[in-house]
Amino acid sequence: MAFTIEDIADGVVVRVCGARLDAAQAIHFKDRLRDVVGRNGPLILLDLGKVDFMDSSGLGAILAIRRALPQTHRMELAALTPNVDRVFRLTRMDTVFTIHETAPAGTPRPVRNGGTQPLDGLA
Numbered sequence: 563m564a565f566t567i568e569d570i571a572d573g574v575v576v577r578v579c580g581a582r583l584d585a586a587q588a589i590h591f592k593d594r595l596r597d598v599v600g601r602n603g604p605l606i607l608l609d610l611g612k613v614d615f616m617d618s619s620g621l622g623a624i625l626a627i628r629r630a631l632p633q634t635h636r637m638e639l640a641a642l643t644p645n646v647d648r649v650f651r652l653t654r655m656d657t658v659f660t661i662h663e664t665a666p667a668g669t670p671r672p673v674r675n676g677g678t679q680p681l682d683g684l685a
Contacts, residue, residue: 563591567598568668573605574598575640575668583613583620583646592623596630603635609665611641616649625655640665 564579576598583591599606608624610616628637640662642650650656 563587563594565595567602567671569671570605570607570666570668573607573635574602575607575609575665577609577611577665578613581612581614583610583616583623585617585619588619588623591620592626595623595627599627599631599635599637603632606631606635606637607640607662607665608637609640610646611643611665613646614643616646621649621653621655628659636660638662 563583566577566579568575568577576595578591580587606627613620624637624639631637638660639650641664642661647656647661650659650661
């Protein structure tokens, strides 16, 4: 699962680039994102605008990352597509997360190999 990282005033925007966040990607996504959130913050804004499908494994990965955050950090969500929004509403996770209509533009992080983003979860 690829994502890009952009710096914003009080943290980072993590833009998920894949269309699916399901059992096939959840573990890899969680491991890679856990590394990113451990080195950034205090705000981690997860932009899910390109994710058209998310199952319980994808939701579980997001929750696991949220639980692993230091107390001084917070995770918020942005740009949920209708299908992903439905998952959050049906599970009542929309009451747990702050959800924004859109994610602000940030300053993209330079890529270590000189290429262009998206990265495969590397900061």
